[in-house]
Amino acid sequence: MTYPDPPRLIDSAPAIELAFSAAERSAVYRAIFERRDMRHFAGGMVAPEAMRRLLTAAHHAPSVGFMQPWRFLRVASASLRTGLHALVEQERAATARALGEREEAFMRLKVEGLREAAELWVVALADGREKHIFGRRTLPQMDLASAACAIQNLWLAARAEGVGVGWVSLFDPVAVAALLQMPAGAEPIALLCIGPVQAFYEEPMLQKESWAQRSPLDDLLFEDSWGQPLGKP
Amino acid sequence: MTYPDPPRLIDSAPAIELAFSAAERSAVYRAIFERRDMRHFAGGMVAPEAMRRLLTAAHHAPSVGFMQPWRFLRVASASLRTGLHALVEQERAATARALGEREEAFMRLKVEGLREAAELWVVALADGREKHIFGRRTLPQMDLASAACAIQNLWLAARAEGVGVGWVSLFDPVAVAALLQMPAGAEPIALLCIGPVQAFYEEPMLQKESWAQRSPLDDLLFEDSWGQPLGKP
Numbered sequence: 291m292t293y294p295d296p297p298r299l300i301d302s303a304p305a306i307e308l309a310f311s312a313a314e315r316s317a318v319y320r321a322i323f324e325r326r327d328m329r330h331f332a333g334g335m336v337a338p339e340a341m342r343r344l345l346t347a348a349h350h351a352p353s354v355g356f357m358q359p360w361r362f363l364r365v366a367s368a369s370l371r372t373g374l375h376a377l378v379e380q381e382r383a384a385t386a387r388a389l390g391e392r393e394e395a396f397m398r399l400k401v402e403g404l405r406e407a408a409e410l411w412v413v414a415l416a417d418g419r420e421k422h423i424f425g426r427r428t429l430p431q432m433d434l435a436s437a438a439c440a441i442q443n444l445w446l447a448a449r450a451e452g453v454g455v456g457w458v459s460l461f462d463p464v465a466v467a468a469l470l471q472m473p474a475g476a477e478p479i480a481l482l483c484i485g486p487v488q489a490f491y492e493e494p495m496l497q498k499e500s501w502a503q504r505s506p507l508d509d510l511l512f513e514d515s516w517g518q519p520l521g522k523p
Numbered sequence: 524m525t526y527p528d529p530p531r532l533i534d535s536a537p538a539i540e541l542a543f544s545a546a547e548r549s550a551v552y553r554a555i556f557e558r559r560d561m562r563h564f565a566g567g568m569v570a571p572e573a574m575r576r577l578l579t580a581a582h583h584a585p586s587v588g589f590m591q592p593w594r595f596l597r598v599a600s601a602s603l604r605t606g607l608h609a610l611v612e613q614e615r616a617a618t619a620r621a622l623g624e625r626e627e628a629f630m631r632l633k634v635e636g637l638r639e640a641a642e643l644w645v646v647a648l649a650d651g652r653e654k655h656i657f658g659r660r661t662l663p664q665m666d667l668a669s670a671a672c673a674i675q676n677l678w679l680a681a682r683a684e685g686v687g688v689g690w691v692s693l694f695d696p697v698a699v700a701a702l703l704q705m706p707a708g709a710e711p712i713a714l715l716c717i718g719p720v721q722a723f724y725e726e727p728m729l730q731k732e733s734w735a736q737r738s739p740l741d742d743l744l745f746e747d748s749w750g751q752p753l754g755k756p
Contacts, residue, residue, distance in 0.1 A: 308723065309685030314550035317543060318683040321551045322580045322676050347555045349740050351675065354692055356727055356735040363745040366754060370747055385660045396657065414749075424629065424734075425692040427618045432692045434664055435712065438671035439678075442584065443555050446679065450551040452542030459587055459658040459665045471748040479668065490541065494589055501657075502589040507582050512596040514603055515704045516647075521599060 321446040326491045328454035331406035334486040340451055341409065344484070347447035353436035355424025360437040363470060365410040373469055374412075374461070374481060375404045381460040399499055402458045408485030412466065413441060417475035434479060441480055454487035554679045559724045561687035564639035567719040573684055574642065577717070580680035586669035588657025593670040596703060598643040606702055607645075607694070607714060608637045614693040632732055635691045641718030645699065646674060650708035667712060674713055687720035 310318065336344075345362060353359060365371050382401060386393045404410060419433050426432050441457060448455045458481040466478040496502055511520040543551065578595060586592060598604050615634060619626045637643060652666050659665050674690060681688045691714040699711040729735055744753040 307685075308720070310550060310553065310683040313546065314553065315683045317547035317550035318554045318679060319576070319580065320543065320547065322583050322680060325583075325585070327585050343552070345744065346740060347552065349737070349743065350555050350558075352558070352560050352678070352690065356729040356737075358735075358738050358743070361743050361745065361749075363747070363749065364753055365747065367747050381661060385656060385658075388656050388660050401658075423618060423621050425618075425634075427621050428614060428695050429692045429712070431664060431667055432712075434667055435671035435674075435692075438668035439675040441668075442672040442675040443679075445585070445672075446551060446676075447555060450543040450548045452540075457585065459662045459668075460660075462661050471750075473749060476749065479662070479665075487541070496589040502591075504582070504589075505591050507579060510582065510591070510594050511578065512594065514596070514598065514600050516594075516596065516706060516709065517704075520597055 317450070321449050324490060325445055325449040326454070327495065328456045328483070328487055328490070329400040329403050329495055330487060331403045331408065331454060331483060332486045332488045333406060333408060335408045336453055336485055340453065341484075343451070344444045344447050344453070348440040348444040351436060351440035351443045353439075354426055354432040355422055357419070357422040357424070357433065357436065359415050359419055359422075359433040360440045361414045361416050361476070363412040363414065365412065370469070371404065371410055374410070374466065377461050377465050377469070378402050378404060378458060378481065381462060385460060395501065399496070399501060401460060402481075403456050403483040404458065404481065407454075407456070407483035409483075411482045411484060412470060412478050413437060413480040413482060414467075414472060414476050414478045417473045419475065437479060441482070444482075448484065449490070454485060454490065456483040457481075458483065550683070554682045557723060558678055558682040559687070560728065561689045561716070561720050561723070562633045562636050562728055563720060564636045564641065564687060564716060565719045565721045566639060566641060568641045569686055569718055573686065574717075576684070577677045577680050577686070581673040581677040584669060584673035584676045586672075587659055587665040588655050590652070590655040590657070590666065590669070592648050592652055592655075592666040593673045594647045594649050594709070596645040596647065598645065603702070604637065604643055607643070607699065610694050610698050610702070611635050611637060611691060611714065614695060618693060628734065632729070632734060634693060636689050636716040637691065637714065639718075640687075640689070640716035642716075644715045644717060645703060645711050646670060646713040646715060647700075647705060647709050647711045650706045652708065670712060674715070677715075681717065682723070687716075687718060687723065689716040690714075691716065
């Protein structure tokens with residue numbers, strides 16, 4: 291196979307036809323760098339048209355074998371929201387106990403915004419996933435990976451729209467599935483708090499609160515075998 | 524708790540301080556809608572500076588408890604690339620057999636670009652993840668979800684840069700881990716083909732090839748209980 295005129299891709303001259311403009315590229319990176327896992331919300335509401343754009347962005351995520359395993363359930367009922375909040379509080383306490391020496395530090399963190407967020411959505415993997423084998427014979431968990439990409443799309447679109455999103459995974463999936471009458475085989479993976487915020491955190495909230503720091507990028511990069519540093523070009 | 528002057532968020536007037544400009548919002552949605560899982564590559568190379576930007580984007584993904592479980596291994600050795608390609612071919616044949624009546628349709632699809640892509644990277648979950656309990660006591664698989672968000676960040680940044688990305692999950696993770704000398708507990712989740720392409724597909728390749736179609740968004744949205752359609756605002 292020959293490659294007639296492969297697109298040039300050097301730093302100062304990205305492939306003209308295929309790359310976005312410099313301004314567009316900056317906007318994409320801005321969304322990536324300024325997206326935050328929000329825990330503080332300002333009430334209010336999300337316009338239905340904006341919410342629809344966020345869901346459409348989610349639905350344009352990649353999925354293994356194009357299986358589109360994601361389902362999005364809006365929590366409209368106040369009593370249901372209260373029920374979910376109670377399940378999260380229960381798991382928050384259980385997690386704190388399991389953390390041992392970090393229990394107190396954990397309990398000082400705000401880890402959810404279920405009551406304050408304008409919108410609460412539950413993201414779940416659909417039932418009937420066992421029939422999708424493409425890309426999943428040896429890695430069945432790729433459906434979760436696809437659904438996570440959908441959530442990331444929604445998250446980035448929300449940042450661009452000025453809407454905060456927090457992904458809460460402090461819950462017992464069996465209890466949440468029961469509360470929402472999910473069929474056997476469906477699995478909740480996220481409680482998404484979505485809504486207006488007063489401000490986005492300048493840095494990740496858990497970094498600001500000294501729970502953890504971002505690792506240097508080079509510590510995460512290897513070449514050819516695990517632990518071998520990336521060669522310099 | 525009171526909410527003094529919550530940011531307004533109606534469709535025609537997004538929260539002025541927090542939303543991106545209209546042009547920036549469009550760029551973010553463009554990346555989301557024009558990103559494709561690429562299987563055809565044009566050789567060439569990716570400038571190291573561009574590759575570094577893609578990895579930096581990945582590293583700014585959300586992660587459960589800020590655990591940053593992702594590791595990125597660049598395949599520089601030609602023999603290692605050949606070895607990975609052989610493992611993928613092996614799994615491609617095994618998947619085809621497992622698909623039964625869809626075996627022939629599957630074998631007609633191009634499902635990888637390992638040999639043609641300028642860059643081949645293996646994404647893996649790090650070893651030692653069991654010590655991270657925050658957000659994972661009942662949902663340990665949230666580390667995979669985080670790493671998938673990192674890959675989606677890289678993918679969107681690559682689209683903006685005009686660089687193609689394909690996520691191959693047709694492999695036996697145990698064999699790939701052994702080939703790359705991963706420690707116990709580390710798990711490969713993706714072979715990423717990254718590089719210049721002649722063009723991005725107009726629509727998802729698997730849709731173009733009639734393997735599957737995108738579901739109507741409304742089929743995936745529920746309200747308050749599974750299967751109950753979303754109420755109209």
